[in-house]
Amino acid sequence: MSTDGNKKQFWKRNAAKVPGSIQNVYGAQHPPFDPLLHANLIKAGNKPPPATPGKPKKATTFQEFESITSDAWDVGDDDDELLAMAAQNLNIEVVMETANKVIENHSKQQERQRQDDTTELEQREDDTQEEAAEDEEEDEEEEEEEGDVTSPEVSFASQSSPYTDGRLVKSHSEAPIGSPKDAAGEHAALHRQRSLPHRPPVIPLVARMADQNTSGTPAMTEREASRLDKFKQLLAGPNTDLEELRKLSWSGIPRQVRPITWKLLSGYLPANAERRDSVLQRKRQEYFGFIQQYYDSRNDEHHQDTYRQIHIDIPRMSPESLVLQPKVTEIFERILFIWAIRHPASGYVQGINDLVTPFFVVYVFEYIEEEVENFDVSSLQEEALRNIEADSFWCMSKLLDGIQDNYTFAQPGIQRKVKALEELVSRIDESVHRHMQQYEVEYLQFAFRWMNNLLMRELPLRCTIRLWDTYQAEPEGFSHFHLYVCAAFLVRWRKEILEERDFQGLMILLQNLPTMHWGNEEVSVLLAEAYRLKFAFADAPNHYKR
Numbered sequence: 001m002s003t004d005g006n007k008k009q010f011w012k013r014n015a016a017k018v019p020g021s022i023q024n025v026y027g028a029q030h031p032p033f034d035p036l037l038h039a040n041l042i043k044a045g046n047k048p049p050p051a052t053p054g055k056p057k058k059a060t061t062f063q064e065f066e067s068i069t070s071d072a073w074d075v076g077d078d079d080d081e082l083l084a085m086a087a088q089n090l091n092i093e094v095v096m097e098t099a100n101k102v103i104e105n106h107s108k109q110q111e112r113q114r115q116d117d118t119t120e121l122e123q124r125e126d127d128t129q130e131e132a133a134e135d136e137e138e139d140e141e142e143e144e145e146e147g148d149v150t151s152p153e154v155s156f157a158s159q160s161s162p163y164t165d166g167r168l169v170k171s172h173s174e175a176p177i178g179s180p181k182d183a184a185g186e187h188a189a190l191h192r193q194r195s196l197p198h199r200p201p202v203i204p205l206v207a208r209m210a211d212q213n214t215s216g217t218p219a220m221t222e223r224e225a226s227r228l229d230k231f232k233q234l235l236a237g238p239n240t241d242l243e244e245l246r247k248l249s250w251s252g253i254p255r256q257v258r259p260i261t262w263k264l265l266s267g268y269l270p271a272n273a274e275r276r277d278s279v280l281q282r283k284r285q286e287y288f289g290f291i292q293q294y295y296d297s298r299n300d301e302h303h304q305d306t307y308r309q310i311h312i313d314i315p316r317m318s319p320e321s322l323v324l325q326p327k328v329t330e331i332f333e334r335i336l337f338i339w340a341i342r343h344p345a346s347g348y349v350q351g352i353n354d355l356v357t358p359f360f361v362v363y364v365f366e367y368i369e370e371e372v373e374n375f376d377v378s379s380l381q382e383e384a385l386r387n388i389e390a391d392s393f394w395c396m397s398k399l400l401d402g403i404q405d406n407y408t409f410a411q412p413g414i415q416r417k418v419k420a421l422e423e424l425v426s427r428i429d430e431s432v433h434r435h436m437q438q439y440e441v442e443y444l445q446f447a448f449r450w451m452n453n454l455l456m457r458e459l460p461l462r463c464t465i466r467l468w469d470t471y472q473a474e475p476e477g478f479s480h481f482h483l484y485v486c487a488a489f490l491v492r493w494r495k496e497i498l499e500e501r502d503f504q505g506l507m508i509l510l511q512n513l514p515t516m517h518w519g520n521e522e523v524s525v526l527l528a529e530a531y532r533l534k535f536a537f538a539d540a541p542n543h544y545k546r
Contacts, residue, residue, distance in 0.1 A: 224254065227248075227254060228256060228257065230248060231248060231253070231254060231257045231261065235257060235260060235261070235264075237273070238273050239271050239272050240264060240271045240273070241271075242264065242265070245261065245264060245265065245473075246473040246474075247473070249265065249470075249472060249473040250469075250470050250473040250474075251470075251524070252466055252469050252470075252520065252524075253469045255365060258362050258465075258469070259365070259366040259391075261472075262359070262362060262395065262468075262472055263391065263395065265472040266395045266398045266399065267398055268283070268391070268394050268395050280391075283390065284386065284387060284390040284391075287338070287389070287390040287393050287394065288386070290338045290341075290342065291334055291338060294337075294338055294342075295334060295337065295338065297341070298337055303337075306337065306340050306341075306347060307333070307337055309348060309350070310332075310333055310337055310340075310348055310353065311333060313350055313353045314329055314336075315329075317332075317353060317354060318357075318461065319372070319373050321372075321373040321374075322357075322372055322373060322377070323357070325376065325377055325378065326378070327377050327378040327385070328360075328377050331360070331385070331388075331389045331392075332353065332356055332360075334389065335356055335392060335393045335396065336348060336352065336353055338393065339352070339393065339396065339397060339400070343400075345404070346404055346408045346409075349407040349411070350452075351406075351449075351453045352400065352407060354453045354454075354456045354457070355396055355454065356392055356396055357456070357461065358456075358464055358465050359392040359395045359396055360388065361461065361465065363387075363391050363392055364380075364388055366388075367380055367384045367388075368380070399478055402476065402478055402479045403478050403479050406451065406452065411452070414452055415444075417482075417483055418444050418448060418451060419443075420483055421443055421447050421451075421486055421487060421490075422443040422447075424483070424484075424533075424537065425443075425487055425490055425491065427537070428487060428491055428533065429494060431494075431498065432490070432491060432497055432498065435497060435498055436497070436506065439500075439501075439502060439506055440503055441503060441506050441507065441510075445507065446507065446510040446511055449511075450489075451482070451486070454478065455467070455482075455485070455486070455489065458489070458513055458515060459515050459518060459523075460515065460518060463515070463518050463519070463522070466520055467485070467526075467527070470527050481530065481534065484530040484531070484534045485526065485530040487530070487533055488526055489526060492526065492529070493509070493510075493513060496509055497509065
C-alpha cells in the first residue's frame, strides 16, 4: 500500500509531467542539466581526484533518474535492456569475411596513397630544382644585356606570359627595376611558393559527390555502373524482392535510385509495383488532410509552445543554405508540428527536427541534379514540393515508430542505449573506458546527443545519408545497429582520447570530433567495424539485443 501511495503522491506532485503533455525540451547538444554533472565543469584544476579504496562511486544522472522515476514507470530489473532484435538469416562467416575485406582494402588504399604522395613530392622537388636552375640562367642572360628593358625582344617575351604555373604574376616589363639582391629575393620567394604542397580543396557539406553519390552527376566507375544496373533490374520487376534489395543496399545506394529504394525499405511503399502510384496518391492526400485539420491550431494555447520551439530549432539545423530558405522552413515547420500533434505520447523533442533533413534532401534529388546547397528549392513546381513534403513526413514517421521511446517522457530509450554503450565499450576497449572513468567523463555527457540525433551532429550530411543506406537495409538499423555504430565510432578515436589528460579536453574532443572531411570510405570502414562488433557480441547479455 505504501508503494501505491508513493505512486499517487508522485503523479500528484508531477501532474504537469504526465506522459503525452508538452514538456520542456532538452537541448539537442547537451543532456538535461544536472548539478552533479555540471559540478565537473567548475572544479578547480583539471587533475582527477585521487582514487580512494572503498570510496563509493558518485551517482550518475541515469542512476538518479532511475531512482526518482522507477516508481512512476514501474520498471523491472531489466530496465537497461534494449528492444529485442529480429532474427536474421545472414551467414556470420560471410559477414565477417566481408568486413575483413573492407578493412583490408582500406589499409591497402592508404598504403598506395602514401606511396603516390611520396612519389609526387619527389617529382615536385625535382621539377622545382630544374625551374630554379632555369631561372638562374635567365637572370645571368638579362644581366649580360645590361637591363635593356626597351628591347623589343625582351618586351615581347615579358608580356607574352603573364601566367606562371596557373598563377597570375607580374610581367617583367611591369616590375620595378631593382638591384640584383631584389631579383634574387623574388626568385627565392617564387621557389618557396612552388615548393609548397598543394592544399586539398575544402569539402562542402554535401560535396564529394563522386565519392558519396548523393547529388550531382559525376562520372561513374565501371563497378558503380554495374551496381546501378543491378538496382534498376531489381526495381523494374512487378514485385520487388525486399530481402535482395536490403542485401544490395547495405553497402550503399546509388543516387539515381535512392529515393524509391528508401521508400520501399522504410515500408512507405509496397513491393508490388502496380500499387505504388495509388498508395502514393492516397498517403499524400492524407498528409495534406492533416494539415487542413490541425495546422491552424498551432497558435492555440495548448499547442503554441510546441510550435514556438519548432520555429526556434529549425534555423539551428544544417545545412543552413537549405533550411534557411523560407520555403524549406515552412515545410519543416508543417512536418514537425503535424507529427507532434499526432504523437501526443512524446510530442515534439529537440533532435526530431534533424531527422527530417536526410529524407528531404534525398527526395529533392528526385527532381534536380544540382548540389543542394546551391539550389533554390522554391524554384521547383508546387506539385513536386507537395510530394517531397508528404513523402518526407511519412518516411520520418516510419523511422520514429521504431525509436519513439527515445523521445517519450524522460527519454528512457536513450538512457538505456547510453548505458548499453558504456558496458559495450568496457568490453571492447577497456583502456578507453578506464581512461574516461579516470577523468570522470560520463557517457551520458557526450553519447546523449549521439543517440538523440543519430550521429547527425557528428557527421557531415553526405555521411549521414550513406549511413542511413545501411540503417534502412538492417532489420533494426536505427533502433539496434546504431548502438554498435556508436561503439565503433568512439573506439575509432582511441588514440586522440588517450592523449587527452583532463576532463575539459576530453569533452571538447568528444563534442567536436574531426569528421568534416569524412566520406564514403570512412563510413564503410565504420560500418564494417560495427558489423564485426555486432556478431562478436552476439552471445552477450540480453540487453545488447534489446
